[in-house]
Each structure stands twice: as structure tokens, then as C-alpha cells.
Amino acid sequence: xxxxxxxxxxxxxxxxxxxxxxxxxxxxxxxxxxxxxxxxxxxxxxxxxxxxxxxxxxxxxxxxxxxxxxxxxxxxxxxxxxxxxxxxxxxxxxxxxxxxxxxxxxxxxxxxxxxxxxxxxxxxxxxxxxxxxxxxxxx
Amino acid sequence: xxxxxxxxxxxxxxxxxxxxxxxxxxxxxxxxxxxxxxxxxxxxxxxxxxxxxxxxxx
Numbered sequence: 001x002x003x004x005x006x007x008x009x010x011x012x013x014x015x016x017x018x019x020x021x022x023x024x025x026x027x028x029x030x031x032x033x034x035x036x037x038x039x040x041x042x043x044x045x046x047x048x049x050x051x052x053x054x055x056x057x058x059x060x061x062x063x064x065x066x067x068x069x070x071x072x073x074x075x076x077x078x079x080x081x082x083x084x085x086x087x088x089x090x091x092x093x094x095x096x097x098x099x100x101x102x103x104x105x106x107x108x109x110x111x112x113x114x115x116x117x118x119x120x121x122x123x124x125x126x127x128x129x130x131x132x133x134x135x136x137x138x139x
Numbered sequence: 140x141x142x143x144x145x146x147x148x149x150x151x152x153x154x155x156x157x158x159x160x161x162x163x164x165x166x167x168x169x170x171x172x173x174x175x176x177x178x179x180x181x182x183x184x185x186x187x188x189x190x191x192x193x194x195x196x197x
Contacts, residue, residue, distance in 0.1 A: 050157075051158050058142075110144075125161070125162055
């Protein structure tokens with residue numbers, strides 16, 4: 001049974017700046033690994049940046065589909081939300097017309113999955129930076 | 140860019156495992172171990188599923 005003393009010990013002790021966790025979350029979403037850079041964890045930031053950006057561009061190189069905002073098929077909506085997780089990479093893909101509007105070869109379906117998963121992994125990385133900043137994750 | 144199905148699996152597993160390792164563990168040593176574990180599961184699971192599909196067909 002948790003006593004009041006142990007319950008108090010679970011409260012994060014590192015509350016230096018109340019805006020830091022939110023900044024890490026936002027920066028990590030916009031640029032892969034940026035949240036970890038803000039927390040002075042450059043090696044992790046670099047590995048996350050390299051992995052997520054590589055997955056995204058492998059997907060583009062495999063002629064993966066870039067989803068548009070839509071209210072049609074459920075899988076299209078989920079695909080859009082997944083790719084939106086890549087932050088600025090998704091914005092650049094839309095701006096510079098990277099990728100394809102539809103899947104035309106079998107490998108392009110893999111490409112689409114690479115891009116969606118890059119976005120989802122970026123969200124995981126941004127949430128990890130948020131957890132590190134607010135003390136929920138130890139180190 | 141042309142990839143074989145297996146090289147696509149290897150690339151996917153490699154990059155996803157790095158992110159999982161960093162985000163799901165706190166200590167660097169455990170990150171490497173968990174990342175390697177994820178990589179083996181990704182690749183091993185794909186090979187197992189491939190053989191399963193082969194035996195279903197034949």
C-alpha cells in the first residue's frame with residue numbers, strides 16, 4: 001500500500017521551467033530529435049534524427065504516397081495522421097511535392113508504410129523528450 | 140530506388156529498433172540491449188511469418 005510519503009516521492013522533482021516540457025514536445029515533433037537536443041542529449045537526438053529522417057526519405061525514394069487531409073476512407077485518415085507526425089518533414093513533402101499521390105508499384109506500398117511509421121516514431125520520440133523534461137522518465 | 144523485400148525489412152527493423160531502444164529504456168546499456176532485441180524480433184518474426192505463409196500455400 002502506498003503511504004503518503006512514497007506517493008510524494010513519485011512526484012517529479014525536476015520542475016525547472018514549466019514551459020520546457022511543452023517546448024521539447026513541440027520541437028521534437030517539428031524536427032526529429034530536437035527535443036532531446038534541447039535537453040542536452042545530443043547523441044540520442046542525433047540517432048533519432050538520423051533514423052526518422054532516413055526512414056522518411058527511404059519511403060519517398062520508394063515512391064510512397066503522401067496523404068492529403070481527408071475525410072474519406074478510415075485508412076486514408078489514419079495514414080494522414082501518421083504522416084503528420086513527421087512534423088516539418090511532412091510539411092516539406094507537401095510543399096515540394098515529394099512522394100506520389102497514389103501507389104503505383106508494389107514497392108511504393110512499402111514506401112508509404114515507411115513514411116507513416118517515420119511519423120509515428122517521431123511522435124514517440126517527441127513524447128519521450130517530454131517525459132524526460134517533466135521528470136517522468138529518469139534519464 | 141529498388142529494394143528487395145528482405146532489405147526493406149532489414150532497413151525498417153534497423154531504424155525502428157534504434158528509436159524503440161532510445162525511447163523505451165533509460166540506461167544506455169539497456170537501450171542497446173532492447174534495440175538489439177527489437178531488431179531480432181522484427182527480422183525473426185518476418186522470417187517466421189514468411190515460412191508460415193510458405194507452408195500454408197504448399
